[in-house]
Amino acid sequence: MRWTSQKWHRIFAAGTLGLLSLALQPVAMAQAYPSKPIKMIVPFPAGGTTDIVARLVAQRMSESMGQAVTVDNRGGAGGAIGADLMAKAAPDGYTIMMHNLSFPLASVAQTLANRSPFNVDTDFAGVSIAVYVPFIWTASPSVPAKDLKELAALLRTNPALQYNYGSTGPGSTMHVLGEALKKEGKVNITHIPFKGAAPLKQELLAGRLQVGGDQLSSSLAEIKAGTLKVLATTASKRIPGMPDVPTVKELGFPNLELEGWNGVFAPAKTPKDIIDRLNREVIAAVRHPDVVKRLNDLGAEGVGSTPAEQDAMLRRQMDQFRTIIREMRLE
Incomplete structure (x- = not known):
């Protein structure tokens, strides 16, 4: 068989397209998020405020994202057990957490007592303040x-x-x-x-x-x-x-005096595009009319913030708590 330059060009073009397709697969996979169910850790037993808010938000996110967002209650140690599970989760957007004001507080208390299993400054990425609840x-x-x-x-x-x-x-x-x-x-x-x-x-x-x-x-x-x-x-x-x-x-x-809130977190190093998607979904959930009404009935106010605003709130309250805990020698 005689190989002409046209045949070589066709083979080269086909090979190039194949390689390009393989190279683009990770991009396509990232664009497909979410492609499987998402787990939302609640570091308290069922029935409390954080659990109730998480279930309201998870239901709306499930409907809008086309994938189930399920609540996983992991209570204990003032919320630290569930937070530790989050800190060790893969940063792929499929494990997130709904926590409250006690998150920075418990973190500071355990850090000062030299027994914290995680570092709140490096192990978590803020997604959004979901609600204010006094x-x-x-x-x-x-x-x-x-x-x-x-x-x-x-x-x-x-x-x-x-x-x-x-x-x-x-x-x-x-x-x-x-x-x-x-x-x-x-x-x-x-x-x-x-x-x-x-x-x-x-x-x-x-x-x-x-x-x-x-x-x-x-x-x-x-x-x-x-x-x-x-x-x-x-x-x-x-x-x-x-x-x-x-x-x-x-x-x-x-x-x-302390302002109460509930917010959504993801593991550190979660890609920015996934954080941005989760942020949009949480904001849309807490501002949905049905959720707003339910939150009002609970004495809560739907918020929805940027990740940066949530991180700033967290740092301010950690600084406040750190002083209180150090003065009281809590262990």
Whole structure:
């Protein structure tokens, strides 16, 4: 057979196209994201605010992305167990996490105690602040105090009272705020850690725990029913639907003021195009009319932020928490 220059050109062209096709496969795969289900880790048991918000967001993301976004509850250690799983996940966009204000707090507490399994500065990438949800101090109806100021006065004048306060775990938001209350209010009250807001609430309802706290959504139904009382909000302003609930600052505890939020994170080194896609999806989810209504019913406000805005919030609160924890020698 005689090979002409035209045949050689055709063979060369076919080979070049084949190589180009192989080279473009990673690009095509990246453009196809997501091509399989996405797991959203919630580092608390089912039933708490973070879990509720995660399920609302995951449902909307599933519908808009064409792939299932499933919630995986991994409670314990104030949210650190679930965060550690996230830190070790592949940075491919198929494992993400919904966490709350306790994320930077627990991270700082464990870092200062030299036992943190991850580094919050290097192991996570912010996606978006999903919602703002105020934190509140709650109490069993049997507690004879109408607010946090009266509670502190009660404990000071009755030092023999064996009162306990609950939190969602060591180093969690309410743990540190409880220790701050002990210092600011000059009171004696013992910390009892739980794996999440749901078991904490059950102990309050049963009267076996006197004081506790978490995000408003976790106890809103019980507050409306009168089976739990609210002692204060840690937010900078009163809760719109509860104008009679004072802020901690109004009650004389300005150092207990903290804004509550829930946000979505991905592992560090997740490609920017995937972070951008997830950011758009989270923002669209929390701004969807059906989700907005459900969030309002929970006492939450849909936000949606840029990754940079979320990272800035995280760093500010970490700096604030680091000072509090160091002063209190929490371990």
